[in-house]
Amino acid sequence: MDQLQRKLRDYEAAMFQQGFLDDQFSQLQKLQDDSSPDFVIEVMTMFFDDSEKLLNNISRALEQIPVNFKQIDAYVHQQKGSSASVGAARVKNICATFRSFCEAQNRDG
Amino acid sequence: MAAAGEIFRSNLTELLEESHSGDNELHVLAVDDSLVDRKVIERLLKISSCKVTVVESARRALQFLGLDGDGENSDIGFDGVKVNLIMTDYSMPGMTGYELLKKIKQESSVFREIPVVIMSSENVLTRIDRCLEEGAEDFLLKPVKLSDVRRLKEFIMRGEVKDGEKNSLKRRRSSDDCSPSLSTTFSPMRHLCDPPSSLFSPLSPSTLSSKKSRL
Numbered sequence: 574m575d576q577l578q579r580k581l582r583d584y585e586a587a588m589f590q591q592g593f594l595d596d597q598f599s600q601l602q603k604l605q606d607d608s609s610p611d612f613v614i615e616v617m618t619m620f621f622d623d624s625e626k627l628l629n630n631i632s633r634a635l636e637q638i639p640v641n642f643k644q645i646d647a648y649v650h651q652q653k654g655s656s657a658s659v660g661a662a663r664v665k666n667i668c669a670t671f672r673s674f675c676e677a678q679n680r681d682g
Numbered sequence: 683m684a685a686a687g688e689i690f691r692s693n694l695t696e697l698l699e700e701s702h703s704g705d706n707e708l709h710v711l712a713v714d715d716s717l718v719d720r721k722v723i724e725r726l727l728k729i730s731s732c733k734v735t736v737v738e739s740a741r742r743a744l745q746f747l748g749l750d751g752d753g754e755n756s757d758i759g760f761d762g763v764k765v766n767l768i769m770t771d772y773s774m775p776g777m778t779g780y781e782l783l784k785k786i787k788q789e790s791s792v793f794r795e796i797p798v799v800i801m802s803s804e805n806v807l808t809r810i811d812r813c814l815e816e817g818a819e820d821f822l823l824k825p826v827k828l829s830d831v832r833r834l835k836e837f838i839m840r841g842e843v844k845d846g847e848k849n850s851l852k853r854r855r856s857s858d859d860c861s862p863s864l865s866t867t868f869s870p871m872r873h874l875c876d877p878p879s880s881l882f883s884p885l886s887p888s889t890l891s892s893k894k895s896r897l
Contacts, residue, residue, distance in 0.1 A: 597825045597827075600825070600827050600828060601722070603828060604722075604725045604726065604729055604828070606729070609725065609728075609729075612725060615721065616718060616721050616722060616725075619717055619718050619721055620718050623716075623717055623718055650773075650803075651716065653803065654719065654803045654824065655716055655718040655719065657803055657824060657825045658716070658718050658719050658722050658824065658825045659718060659722075660825075
């Protein structure tokens with residue numbers, strides 16, 4: 574059990590180190606306590622569900638002809654917002670890049 | 683007439699004292715279209731010992747406040763849904779946070795005096811300026827942190843206490859005049875959560891610049 578916990582801690586540390594997670598994730602952890610013991614899991618679950626929906630929307634939008642970049646940009650903006658709120662730094666940064674492609678109307682990007 | 687004024691005045695003072703001893707929990711109305719952000723802000727506020735109501739749109743917020751134009755908003759009918767602070771996301775579909783801010787500040791009643799804070803993930807100076815000019819109390823960059831909420835809470839609570847004192851003085855003075863308007867605004871029978879009043883003087887240049895420097 575201790576081993577598992579240690580592994581989890583190492584994994585978490587690696588996520589921070591590699592830039593997958595940022596300080597906002599630590600903020601979320603601070604919000605978890607006895608009165609709200611599953612807070613982080615609940616938020617992350619919401620985040621994953623939300624992201625899935627957004628990604629589906631984005632894929633569908635990319636298949637339309639002509640591509641509605643403005644709509645996609647709006648979806649990506651939402652994705653960026655929620656990833657920032659949970660500390661998903663990598664996702665957030667990818668969104669920023671994505672949005673510049675939208676601006677340039679670069680479908681292949 | 684003078685006797686009635688006396689009784690009224692003493693009732694009011696009692697009520698004010700009561701309300702200050704118990705109720706120092708802030709009631710915050712949070713508005714955000716993002717499910718994730720709603721969850722986070724709700725937790726941030728709860729852990730900071732605030733009473734929270736979260737809604738998903740500006741329309742719902744106005745509904746909650748009773749300002750949606752469907753219901754009536756008479757002074758006596760003020761239902762006691764007392765909100766000490768409104769925190770709203772800027773970019774929302776339908777009515778934006780900015781539009782919500784404007785609507786609230788256009789109210790000619792206690793509602794325009796509720797401090798409104800705008801939250802946004804985008805650091806756009808013109809947007810920030812516009813919000814502050816329209817009367818926003820503060821502009822928070824997302825993601826919102828615990829320290830942001832704590833700072834906000836302290837600021838608001840300081841305003842409430844200071845103004846509570848200012849107001850009890852004001853009321854004592856005006857009830858001496860036996861002004862009829864006072865008796866319609868407050869019912870001595872009803873428990874007042876907090877004396878509705880203006881919390882802040884118009885933004886002074888120094889506070890504006892300190893807000894900007896924080897960004």
